[in-house]
Amino acid sequence: MSTDFQQARVALGVRLRELRVDAGLSGRELAGRCGWLPSKVSKLENGKQTPKPDDLAAWAQAVGRPAKLAELKGRLTGLEVTYRSWRRQLATGHRARQEIAAAEHLNSRVIRAYEATVIPGIFQTADYARHVLTHNADLRQTPRDTEEAVRARMKRQASLYEPGREFRALVWEGALRARVCPPDVLAAQLDRMAGLIGLDTVQLGVVPFEAALTITPRHGFWIYDERLVIVETLNAEMWLDDPADIALYGKAWERLDAAAAYGRTAHFLIARARAALDTA
Structure with a gap:
């Protein structure tokens, strides 16, 4: 995986964590609101997994910041435009x-x-x-x-x-x-x-x-x-x-x-x- 792509994914994870912390939620609490396993929250926040647009929508809703969805999707789009897997293409x-x-x-x-x-x-x-x-x-x-x-x-x-x-x-x-x-x-x-x-x-x-x-x-x-x-x-x-x-x-x-x-x-x-x- 390219270093640039991984750095961008980590940066997105940091932003997701900021939104969760600002909302006063633990990782387990956010996972419960989204219907996920707690491990998924950890992977997303630590740049170990690339979120899907639906994941970002659920996250923004769970932290009570639906207006942040456009920002999060913009970050994801920038990441995907830079790094295009052959599997998808x-x-x-x-x-x-x-x-x-x-x-x-x-x-x-x-x-x-x-x-x-x-x-x-x-x-x-x-x-x-x-x-x-x-x-x-x-x-x-x-x-x-x-x-x-x-x-x-x-x-x-x-x-x-x-x-x-x-x-x-x-x-x-x-x-x-x-x-x-x-x-x-x-x-x-x-x-x-x-x-x-x-x-x-x-x-x-x-x-x-x-x-x-x-x-x-x-x-x-x-x-x-x-x-x-x-x-x-x-x-x-x-x-x-x-x-x-x-x-x-x-x-x-x-x-x-x-x-x-x-x-x-x-x-x-x-x-x-x-x-x-x-x-x-």
Whole structure:
């Protein structure tokens, strides 16, 4: 769980405790008014459990402060907007998440991305995307809407050819070699990557294995203009709009960019990865 999310959940718990104490109620008394076990009150106040909107409504009513519900829900919304679990996002499949990503692309003029383990979605071939989405659905046991999600991802790629947009993508060389699909599918994907180099709206850099680094590759992230950073982890996605967070990820991107190869050297690295498929 992200530190930012946990800190926000603890802060919400502290606020709930303040309201209870101000009302002169013990944890057991509040639990009785809400029809809960006392342990639930403890978990909520100590940031060990994320409250549901109904929990907050019951709490505000129990402490005699129904007017505080709007404040509490605002805190919960802020917490959930920052930390979006894949379980919730993919409850109905992958297509909806692809459409959300498309909307962010359309609302942005300059997108900077870094991926360490996978080809960026906006550059993926349909076959490659199909394998990646299938693996994710298997891991998370989410509904299978793979073909709809693939079509949504391919539709999103139309923005690559729109004048006025700029995609600055960095890929760790390992992502070019990760066998998340059969060799022939990966070969076609690498050909697609090579073909993007030189496109007016795309700046594609590859961070070589041999590069001297001032930052470890770590996880992927996307920076949308200077207003939003989206970070994907195994269990969740974080949407960060705090200026300090955006500046931090911008600095990380610049350090990786300084180590990246472009143009003919990037072509060579892609060709090297493709050649390795023939010798495996």
